[in-house]
Amino acid sequence: xxxxxxxxxxxxxxGPEELELLRQSDFKRWPPRLPEQPIxxxxxxxxxxxxxxxxxxxxxxxxxxxTRFQVRTSFMIRYQIQRVGGSHHTEWWVPAEDLEDLxxxxxxxxxxxxxxxx
Numbered sequence: 001x002x003x004x005x006x007x008x009x010x011x012x013x014x015g016p017e018e019l020e021l022l023r024q025s026d027f028k029r030w031p032p033r034l035p036e037q038p039i040x041x042x043x044x045x046x047x048x049x050x051x052x053x054x055x056x057x058x059x060x061x062x063x064x065x066x067t068r069f070q071v072r073t074s075f076m077i078r079y080q081i082q083r084v085g086g087s088h089h090t091e092w093w094v095p096a097e098d099l100e101d102l103x104x105x106x107x108x109x110x111x112x113x114x115x116x117x118x
Contacts, residue, residue: 006073010042013053015061029103033096066114075105
């Protein structure tokens, strides 16, 4: 059983477009998913987020960043952690229709903790 004060730390790699949308929300909310993005994929660790940001986001947009944010654990317990590769390649799969609920359960701000440029 979780207490109301327990928080889950999450990471998400972002490119320049998603970072701009975060800025527009004052780093408080994730933007809605596009139709071709039915799942929101926050990851469980900074190492995995940095791999994605440094390799894929930089390749695709010239810039990548790792963000960190905290979500109430009482909300996140409904989602299982998925392993999608190596032992540290772990993430949550949050359906796009649940993103607003996730945003409502963010505690504090979404912060940029690492940046990568081409």
